[in-house]
Amino acid sequence: MDGTTGATQSRMKHAHNTKSFDMMFNMNLWSVLWLAIALSTGEAYDFALFAERNPHVLYNIIIFGLSSALGQVSKIISQTCGYYFSINTHGVRILQTIHI
Secondary structure, three states: OHHHHHHHHHHHHHHHOOOHHHHHHHHHHHHHHHHHHHHHHHHHHHHHHHHHHOOHHHHHHHHHHHHHHHHHHHHHHHHHHOHHHHHHHHHHHHHHHHHO
């Protein structure tokens, strides 16, 4: 999914001159809206029961969220600052693989 999102955002950036952080904000805003719709269907209660039975899941979710945030920021930095910072993107992906 990351490859599709990155390619789509690159096309939008070049075609419409959008700012990287604006795209990241809007992508996260839409994610929150879809999450709110999903939670309103009763999934929140089921997830709470699941998390109570499997407490390690919350740690994994937090690590995944932090890794994703670092990945988004490092991707933007690598697009604007060149190949020097692309090493950060690969490091974050390795961390995501190790923790998940």
